[in-house]
Amino acid sequence: MPSDRRTEIGIALYENAAVHSLGERITTLATELLNADHCSLVLSMGYDITTITGGTSLTSVMDERQMVLGDGPTVSAIRDSTPMILADTDGVMERERWPLFCDEAATAGVRGVLSFPIFTGAIRLGALTAYWTTPHSPTPSEYSDGSLLADVALEAILNDLAGVSLDTALSELGQDVQHHMLIQQAVGMVSEQLSVPILEAMVRIRSTAYSSHRQLIDVAKAIIARQETLEK
Amino acid sequence: MATPEEHIPEDQHVATDLATALVDVSQMATHGASIVNVFSVLSNQCVQLLPVSAAGILLVDNDNSLHVIGSSSHAVTLLDLFQVQNNEGPCRECCATHELVASENLTTDGRWPNFSELATKENFVAVYALPLQAQDVVVGALNLFSEAPLSNDQLATARSLADAATLAFLQADMQQDRLLIARKLRLAVEGRNVIEQAKGVLSERHGISMMEAFWKLRDASNQRDTDIVDMANAVVTREIDL
Numbered sequence: 001m002p003s004d005r006r007t008e009i010g011i012a013l014y015e016n017a018a019v020h021s022l023g024e025r026i027t028t029l030a031t032e033l034l035n036a037d038h039c040s041l042v043l044s045m046g047y048d049i050t051t052i053t054g055g056t057s058l059t060s061v062m063d064e065r066q067m068v069l070g071d072g073p074t075v076s077a078i079r080d081s082t083p084m085i086l087a088d089t090d091g092v093m094e095r096e097r098w099p100l101f102c103d104e105a106a107t108a109g110v111r112g113v114l115s116f117p118i119f120t121g122a123i124r125l126g127a128l129t130a131y132w133t134t135p136h137s138p139t140p141s142e143y144s145d146g147s148l149l150a151d152v153a154l155e156a157i158l159n160d161l162a163g164v165s166l167d168t169a170l171s172e173l174g175q176d177v178q179h180h181m182l183i184q185q186a187v188g189m190v191s192e193q194l195s196v197p198i199l200e201a202m203v204r205i206r207s208t209a210y211s212s213h214r215q216l217i218d219v220a221k222a223i224i225a226r227q228e229t230l231e232k
Numbered sequence: 233m234a235t236p237e238e239h240i241p242e243d244q245h246v247a248t249d250l251a252t253a254l255v256d257v258s259q260m261a262t263h264g265a266s267i268v269n270v271f272s273v274l275s276n277q278c279v280q281l282l283p284v285s286a287a288g289i290l291l292v293d294n295d296n297s298l299h300v301i302g303s304s305s306h307a308v309t310l311l312d313l314f315q316v317q318n319n320e321g322p323c324r325e326c327c328a329t330h331e332l333v334a335s336e337n338l339t340t341d342g343r344w345p346n347f348s349e350l351a352t353k354e355n356f357v358a359v360y361a362l363p364l365q366a367q368d369v370v371v372g373a374l375n376l377f378s379e380a381p382l383s384n385d386q387l388a389t390a391r392s393l394a395d396a397a398t399l400a401f402l403q404a405d406m407q408q409d410r411l412l413i414a415r416k417l418r419l420a421v422e423g424r425n426v427i428e429q430a431k432g433v434l435s436e437r438h439g440i441s442m443m444e445a446f447w448k449l450r451d452a453s454n455q456r457d458t459d460i461v462d463m464a465n466a467v468v469t470r471e472i473d474l
């Protein structure tokens with residue numbers, strides 16, 4: 001059962017949805033929750049297409065350099081599907097782990113970084129990264145808010161791709177549907193049936209549920225019971 | 233004719249088996265096995281070392297939701313899933329109180345009526361939930377299902393196994409903080425999700441059940457000496473054709 005905090009963060013994310021893009025809302029909320037100086041969202045939906053949304057000019061440079069260098073906490077977070085903490089760009093451990101990135105970051109005035117992957121199972125969507133201009137070790141509440149936001153952001157991005165309306169997205173906020181075993185199984189089945197990547201399978205199931213006014217879990221159950229096949 | 237083995241007293245056998253099991257679990261973690269793998273081995277060890285019919289492991293995520301990570305049988309996976317979805321059962325209570333929760337007779341125990349009914353249908357009489365605990369943090373619970381109550385010694389063995397699993401999970405480093413624990417929990421849960429996605433792919437490809445798909449995945453990972461989560465990832469991303 002998801003916590004109230006997750007729902008709170010979700011509601012905050014859907015505020016001003018008519019005015020600002022999803023990327024802008026995710027990074028603005030992240031900046032606020034994590035007490036960060038800058039935040040950015042990197043999405044890699046295709047195999048080599050990477051879009052950087054939200055964020056500031058500083059984060060654009062930092063994100064771009066990480067992609068070019070293949071080095072840095074955002075790159076590691078996406079690759080290893082696990083959050084990365086870089087508390088101080090002058091730290092010994094940090095410099096050992098991300099030598100190229102630490103040099104460039106320090107020059108640009110970045111001292112602390114925290115990056116959360118946005119993913120579920122084998123679906124790797126990207127990462128949400130916070131930057132500080134002073135060294136920064138995240139507090140437990142910053143870390144847990146960041147994880148929850150990355151979780152809610154995943155839902156929001158999938159809903160966006162599936163064309164789910166804002167009202168429906170909001171009403172399903174408390175459900176934490178992503179982690180349900182049966183949904184993950186159905187996604188695997190559809191991916192095989194339609195010969196599409198796993199992300200596309202997940203989006204297809206979601207849009208089917210939405211357009212037929214059903215719960216995601218019910219569509220998943222019908223697919224697993226082989227009572228329902230999605231069209232190519 | 234007596235073989236040399238039979239001269240060893242029974243309790244010494246148990247102690248040796250337990251020691252071997254504990255070493256196995258900690259070695260797995262040192263060699264970088266995924267948590268899903270470590271916990272699957274642990275639940276199987278419980279069934280081998282103790283007179284229990286089945287064992288299951290649930291982890292608490294950083295938003296306090298429970299996730300089924302490993303189990304020794306399909307029936308227990310379903311019972312554990314039931315606890316997660318219906319917010320009822322010994323595991324939930326164990327994670328909340330940080331204490332052992334036991335019921336030696338489910339038919340007369342009125343605490344979790346729906347859960348007890350399901351468990352009784354599977355011929356389980358007694359159930360135990362032991363906290364997987366490190367310092368003040370409970371990372372999850374070990375669920376044991378048996379056809380008769382366990383002795384105190386047997387529960388102590390179960391506790392050793394649970395502790396070993398928790399330490400393996402935290403890679404035996406007591407300095408680790410809550411952040412790292414949260415991070416590892418999430419990784420374990422997502423490892424489970426990758427496996428579920430791979431089961432879906434294999435089930436569809438070969439027209440087999442989810443259970444058979446899991447066996448296929450597990451056998452392939454054993455044969456190639458690959459972690460089951462890595463194998464699942466390779467199946468889902470089509471890097472490997474299983």
